[in-house]
Amino acid sequence: MESIFDKYGGNDFWQKVLNEFYETNIKDHRLTQFFESADIGKIKKMYKCLLASALSDQGDPVHVSIRRVHNPYPISQLEFEAFLENFDQVLEINRLRVEDKVQVLTIVNSYRNDVVKQ
Ligand code: HEM
Numbered sequence: 001m002e003s004i005f006d007k008y009g010g011n012d013f014w015q016k017v018l019n020e021f022y023e024t025n026i027k028d029h030r031l032t033q034f035f036e037s038a039d040i041g042k043i044k045k046m047y048k049c050l051l052a053s054a055l056s057d058q059g060d061p062v063h064v065s066i067r068r069v070h071n072p073y074p075i076s077q078l079e080f081e082a083f084l085e086n087f088d089q090v091l092e093i094n095r096l097r098v099e100d101k102v103q104v105l106t107i108v109n110s111y112r113n114d115v116v117k118q
Contacts, residue, residue, distance in 0.1 A: 004100050005055035013094070014051055018044045021090045030082040034073055054107045067114035080116050084108060 005014065022040050025031045050066075087108060091101045 003056040004103060005052050007100070008094075008096065011048070011052075014048055015044075017090055017094050018048055020093070021087055024086045024090060025083065028082060028086060030079060031086075034075070034079075051104070051107075055104065066111050070115045074117050075115050076118050077112075077116055080112055 008014070022035070022044055026035050026040070084105060088101065088105060091104060096104065
């Protein structure tokens with residue numbers, strides 16, 4: 001069966017989605033502080049690798065490093081919710097089918113405990 005990653009056009013599609021997602025995050029007053037001095041290009045690249053791997057059913061090799069890279073940031077449950085909400089909106093705008101959107105958001109949500117500190 002074709003993976004969600006490939007089904008919507010693979011790399012180019014997800015690159016566009018992530019561009020829109022991080023534009024939203026940077027402008028979101030709830031999240032701005034975290035991204036002000038971050039290397040967004042690098043984050044998008046890594047995040048795309050992560051999605052490609054998770055959405056292609058190739059397992060999930062990255063839990064540990066997600067915890068490590070977010071360790072210095074005091075990210076709260078509310079901020080994590082804002083991040084998920086923004087991703088939900090961008091996936092909606094890019095016309096993911098509801099069941100595919102739920103699957104993508106479930107994967108992202110599975111990192112909650114690696115990212116949230118308080
Ligand atoms: C409120 C939620 C989040 C905030 C505020 C946040 C913030 C950040 C920041 C500031 C960085 C840069 C770290 C650095 O280079 O030192 C980063 C990197 C990254 N984040 Fe997040 N993040 C959030 C949630 C997530 C989630 C849920 C995922 C995955 C599902 C994720 C995936 C990544 C990846 C892959 C990187 C790049 C890591 C690397 O450079 O090796 N983030 N994030």
